[in-house]
Amino acid sequence: MMWKMVTLLVGLSALAQINEQCVITAGGKPVHVTADGFYDLRAVPAGAPVRLYARCTDASGVVRYGRTEFLQPEAGQLLENLAFSFSASPFPRASALIVAADRTAYTIGKDDPGQLSVTATHASAADLDVADGVGVTYTSSNPAVVSVSATGLIEAIAEGTAVIGVAYDGLRGAITVAVNESGNQATTVEGLVRFADGSPVLGAEVSAGGESGTTDASGQFSFQPLLLESGPLRIAAVKRTDVQYFATSAVIDAVLGGITDGGLLVLSTPRQVDTDGDGILDDYELTLSLPKPPFQFDLNNPDTDGNGILDGAEDDDEDGLPDFYELLIGTSMIQRDSDHPDNSISDGDEDFDSDGLTNLQEFENNSNPYLPDTDGDGVTDLDEVNAGFDPADATSHPKRVGYGRAVSFRRTN
Structure with missing residues (x-):
């Protein structure tokens, strides 16, 4: 790095x-x-x-x-x-580097510089403090924010974060350093995300304090560092699948200057509550408003931006699909092509289930963009739409010839 x-x-x-x-x-x-x-x-x-x-x-x-x-x-x-x-015997050799800072966040203009500590651990000898010793070097990923001297002294220059890299005897270590103007304190937030059945959630999107990240295979997440003015912190987690959207949020007490236990977040399907009637469920509005803009919703205002269009009916990325529908099918509300640069086809023009209907046509006909036969009646959505039938109603389908025998269907609506 x-x-x-x-x-x-x-x-x-x-x-x-x-x-x-x-x-x-x-x-x-x-x-x-x-x-x-x-x-x-x-x-x-x-x-x-x-x-x-x-x-x-x-x-x-x-x-x-x-x-x-x-x-x-x-x-x-x-x-x-x-x-x-x-x-005649092996020389003691470090097996790992432990890098630590003397504070969780640095303030611009503070008189005393920070000091890194670097410990070389040995399996067969005492640990050695090498912070200002021979053979150790430091680098800053963002010198405009943080500078580091040859002896590990930290100087805060501008607001932001930087990764300080340390090298010693063929080993490498690193630590993330935060700088702020106001003296806000930093915290590391760690926690778990699971489904209601207790299974860990891989790839859940977790947001807290204006930052976001994803969970690993064990459902764990970590934010380091978050700069906060006060203790209460709202944290949210969402998981989108092909056919479902899971969400949860909670307010926790942040440990300023230390490690905050984010606890266990249990995902569930959103409650079917839409307070302002804008087409976007309250749980969506709550969780999507936590990251940085443009996701900002008002639970009690159906037209948050005041442009005369309901929040759910907006098409922010101009792909032909309204925002509420994109939430349901798991595509992005702000990117015309959610899987770009995979194929450069807009979400509305995609055909996720390869049934011949675009996602936009599936929306217009109330069919599932992930199922070629939404109602499971044996007739594809495309054939039903072309014949003027309802692809979401198993009792509504055209007449069709089966393989090796005649099969009769009749329209009942």
């Missing part, structure tokens, strides 16, 4: 202690030294200090362990005659 990965070529003289009996690594996959003293290390972070480690076994089976000082490799660079220090 922060560093380019390069190939490091190393050539050695005949007098070097490294030979074809050695295996070399720099944090990635070990490589063998060739008979002429060369080895080729791939996926080495360019621009970040790195050590090389060696394990050499002689003909009698005696093992020696080697380590270089920190190197600063460049892409395509050929290094020769590197000096290794050797030992």
Whole structure:
């Protein structure tokens, strides 16, 4: 994310202690030294200090362990005659980096800079604080927002967020840093989303504090960091499927400056309540108003924007499908082509069930855009529409010839 990965070529003289009996690594996959003293290390972070480690076994089976000082490799660079220090036992080597900040959010213009702590954990030795040590480097994904010094000092420059990357001894770590002008405090919100039967929800859209994200396969979600002025926080989760829409929301007490437990959000089908009669159920209006605009609805106003068109009848993306219908079938109300750049066909012109009727025609005929035979009467929606019958009524269908025998249908309406 922060560093380019390069190939490091190393050539050695005949007098070097490294030979074809050695295996070399720099944090990635070990490589063998060739008979002429060369080895080729791939996926080495360019621009970040790195050590090389060696394990050499002689003909009698005696093992020696080697380590270089920190190197600063460049892409395509050929290094020769590197000096290794050797030992009869393995050198302690960090297995992970733990990166932490001294506060959850930084304020522009604050006199004292922040300080990162970086701990290198070892399986066979004591953990080591390397924040301002030799071999550690820092980068900022957004230097216009946050700058970081060679010793891990943080300076807040502008409002926003930045990811601070840390590299040490072939390992990489990162932490997200938030900056705000008002001194708002940050919180990390974590929680779970499940269906009513207790099963986890994958891909649920969760919104809180103006931010949004999706759940993983276990139904977990996390927002880090959220900048808040006060404790109460409304959080909402929605899940769209081909034929259903599930939603829920709750107000929780945020732990400013710490971790907020978002709890368990249980999804259910929306309540059939439409207070303002605009064609959009209250649960939709409530959950869709939480993310950033343009999703802003008033539960008690059927025409939120005052343009003379009911909220549900609006067609914000001009794909021919009204907003309330797009909510029902799971397409976007603000993108003409929800699956762009997959096929560049507008949602209204799509034919999701490949029955010959576009989604717009399915809407106009009250049929299901995901079922080629909405009413299950054995006659496709297209055939029923072309013959003037109702594709959503199983008792209304044209006469048709079956395979190998005559089958008679009669219109009953």
